[in-house]
Amino acid sequence: MAENQFIVSSSPHLRSEVSTPVIMRDVIIALLPPSFAGIYLFGFRALAVMIVGTLAAVITEAVIERATHRPVTIGDYSAAVAGLLLALVLPPDIPLWIVAVGSIVAIGVGKQVFGGLGHNPFNPALIGRAVLLASWPVAMTTWRWPVASAPWMGKGFDILTSATPLAALKLSGIKTPYGPLFWGTVAGSIGETSAIAVLIGAAYLLIRGHITWRIPGYYILTVAVLSLLFGQDPVFHVLAGGLLFGAFFMATDYVSTPVTPKGQAIFGIGCGVLTVLIRLYGGYPEGVCYSILIMDATTALLDRFTRPRKLGEVRRSA
Amino acid sequence: MRLKTFRGGAHVPHFKELTATKPIRDARLPAKVVVALHQHTGAPCEALVKVGDHVKVGQKIGDSKAALTAPVHAPVSGKVVDIAPYPQSGGREVVSIVIESDGLQEVADTVRPKGELDGLSQGDLREIIREAGIVGLGGAAFPTYFKLTPPPGKSFDTLIINGSECEPYLTADQRLMMERPEDAIFGTRVLMKAAGVSRAFIGIEENKPEAIEAMQKAAERHSGIEIVPLAAKYPQGAEKQLIKAIVNREVPCGGLPVDVGVIVNNVGTAVAVGEAISTGMPLVERVVTVTGSPVKEPSNLKVKIGTLVSDLVEECEGFASEPAKVIIGGPMMGVAQFTMDIPVTKGTSGVLFLTIDEVSLEEPLPCVRCGKCVENCPMHLLPLFISQYADAGRFDEAAEYGAMDCIECGSCSFICPSRRHLVQSIRLAKAEIAARRRKK
Incomplete structure (x- = not known):
């Protein structure tokens, strides 16, 4: 009794094996299919963008934390995730120094100024992308056909050597067929063009239980339904641009999206509405990035006003 | 068929294999027992004996005049050697009666069969259950007779017997259902009559198929008792979740099961209630799962109330490796102890030992709002x-x-x-x- 050596702590005494670093590592694993697709389609230039984006993000996090005398948390992989996410939504030929600036902004302005992991109101990678798009619009919209160019690119497409499917539709009324959109043999951001690669990565996250279908499901469904209502081809709008990648990898970011089931549904629907409106009526051909950022701003409110009904709670009918 | 369950909850690892196949065995008679006068929800008992008194098994040694309380009885025959505060599993010291066993286990003459169930009225049953000191054996230790008495204007229509045992590691209830299904069903019938209901459901998680089978067989001959296999999901055995799963009713926030006409009792409680009628023996022993990887011989033990945890360790042949944590109850809701010199109480369903490798010492990271x-x-x-x-x-x-x-x-x-x-x-x-x- 005198030499009691027992640890006394509050229950529960069991913890799940899945920790935050494990989840972040799994996100990186889920990003491998789109990453490999990007390298296959756009060559090693794409790999260079990914390496610079990831490294710059990790270094920025470490430097800022060191400078502000806080523990360095690059071991939780969250900075690496943000950097890789940013790289995957950039054009393959973007100057590498711009990539680095994007990662520095993503981690510095998007995450660390708010207090680091868990505190950022907006998706850091999308903050980085939005800043780059506003600062270097030409570099951010200079596209290239994939190295593995598909046979479907025949006559009539010559004049469009560097248009993404959404831009081709918006500016020239040309609709890219489903096949290339599905496999990714179109111009676009490194990780976004191949729908199949994105879906494989997404499936991994769903199976591992790290994301739920709610936000991406409502998001994609809303885009499909709305584009149909506006007389557009819903399948094209789901496959083209950054919708699938954004829905599964950006709109599911834990920190900047709602935690309540209803809040997540509204968030997804809101993203879908904004994306379709920007695509059809906005100044840009694509609107995924801004849609998610705008909806991120509503997260706190959504959480507040969509509190789930407690088990046994009787609500006065309105 | 889709198993009944509730929404939410976690899939926790079960760890039941350590003791699931071990039959319940009687622990050796301890040399002394420390019987706390307060091991239930409600008012503490006053001692009815003095130091030096000789007591017999089943003799009432503590009671209170309060409405909400539960008397305590001598689990061994022998001499009262001390009445003083002793540390308890709740972390506090509680006045306890220490009895030195004389090894004879002489039974008090107040302990005798109460007769046929048909011959006993609802009032008789509630009184017998109170006098037997029976409380919820699932861990909450709420006095059973009090639960059986609905507040004015309310009544029960359904009894639910909780055999889900959703806490990892624990197998006391599972073994009880496998080995003594007839006694569990008899107790269920007593509780049905005492609560004034004509239907009872016995909820058991589907990861205990032998228990389900044994109970189904025992329940066959009795009308109104249905065995309900439940999804193995934590906390399936929590009262509100159990009610939701089995009868699809929601206990109102801040309310009690009686508000939706339901009374829930643990299966161990049912067995104890049955015993109080059939043999007249009050609650002086219970089944405790002593388990965890450091324990050499993890066991399901029938233990006298008041037996010290250190005695149970000896009963299980000591430790194979150094324990770093001692938990009374299961790993999800159990209470960590700073000493092994604490006694088993009516609410002690298990004693779990963990090694240092099994204890989570990780520093918390910021919330990432994963949801x-x-x-x-x-x-x-x-x-x-x-x-x-x-x-x-x-x-x-x-x-x-x-x-x-x-x-x-x-x-x-x-x-x-x-x-x-x-x-x-x-x-x-x-x-x-x-x-x-x-x-x-």
């Missing part, structure tokens, strides 16, 4: 916000977010990838909110 606690909360609360408010000392907001509805099951802390102490914070908020409400 896993929200998905897992069986009460459909938002644990992350309640705990944040609690940590910030904003208890009014914590209350507004339903802190008082938290059943402290630990699902949120279990699942939290950032290893945050969610239940701990919420528990703090609950205590603070309760204290403030009392002041008003």
Whole structure:
């Protein structure tokens, strides 16, 4: 009794094996299919963008934390995730120094100024992308056909050597067929063009239980339904641009999206509405990035006003 | 068929294989027992014996005049050697009666069969159950006779017997159902009559197929008793979740099962109730699962109330490796102990030992709002916000977010990838909110 050596702590005494670093590592694993697709389609230039984006993000996090005398948390992989996410939504030929600036902004302005992991109101990678798009619009919209160019690119497409499917539709009324959109043999951001690669990565996250279908499901469904209502081809709008990648990898970011089931549904629907409106009526051909950022701003409110009904709670009918 | 269950909850590892196949065996008679005078919800008992008195097995040695209490009885025959505060599993010292066993196990003459169930009235049964000192054996230790007496204007229509045993590691109830199904069914019938209901459901998690089968066989001949296999999901055995799963009723927030006409009793309680009728023996022993990887011979033991945990360790042939944590109860809701010199009480369903490698010592990371606690909360609360408010000392907001509805099951802390102490914070908020409400 005198030499009691027992640890006394509050229950529960069991913890799940899945920790935050494990989840972040799994996100990186889920990003491998789109990453490999990007390298296959756009060559090693794409790999260079990914390496610079990831490294710059990790270094920025470490430097800022060191400078502000806080523990360095690059071991939780969250900075690496943000950097890789940013790289995957950039054009393959973007100057590498711009990539680095994007990662520095993503981690510095998007995450660390708010207090680091868990505190950022907006998706850091999308903050980085939005800043780059506003600062270097030409570099951010200079596209290239994939190295593995598909046979479907025949006559009539010559004049469009560097248009993404959404831009081709918006500016020239040309609709890219489903096949290339599905496999990714179109111009676009490194990780976004191949729908199949994105879906494989997404499936991994769903199976591992790290994301739920709610936000991406409502998001994609809303885009499909709305584009149909506006007389557009819903399948094209789901496959083209950054919708699938954004829905599964950006709109599911834990920190900047709602935690309540209803809040997540509204968030997804809101993203879908904004994306379709920007695509059809906005100044840009694509609107995924801004849609998610705008909806991120509503997260706190959504959480507040969509509190789930407690088990046994009787609500006065309105 | 889809198994019945509730929404939310966590899939926790079961760890039941350590003891699931071990038949219940009688623990050796301890040299002394420390019988706490307060091992139940309600008022503590007054000692009815003095130091130096000789007591017999089943003799009432403590009782109280309060409405909500449960008498205690001598688990061994022998001499009362001390009546003083002793440390208990709750962390506090409680006045206890220490009896030195004479090894004879002479039974008190008050202990005798109470006759046929048909010949006993509802009032008789409730009185017998009270006098037998029976409390909820699932861990809450709420006096059973009190539960059986509905408040004015309310009544029961359904009895639910809780055989789900959703806490990892614990197998006491499972073994009881496998080995003594007839006794469990008899106890169920007694409880049905005492509660005045004509139907009973016995909920058992589907990961205990032998228990389900044995109970189904035993229940066959009796009308109104149905065995309900449940999904193996934590906390399936929590009262509100069990009621929701089996009869699809929701106990109103702040309310009791009786508000929806249901009474829930643990299967161990049912067996004890049956015994109080058939042999007249009050609650002086119970089944305890002594388990964990450091234990050499993990066992399901029938133990005299008041036996020290250190005696149980000896009964299980000591330790194979150094234990770092001693837990009374299961790993999800059990209470960590600082000493092994504490006695088994009526509510002790298990004693779990963990090695240092099995103890989570990780520092919490910031909440990343992954929402896993929200998905897992069986009460459909938002644990992350309640705990944040609690940590910030904003208890009014914590209350507004339903802190008082938290059943402290630990699902949120279990699942939290950032290893945050969610239940701990919420528990703090609950205590603070309760204290403030009392002041008003």
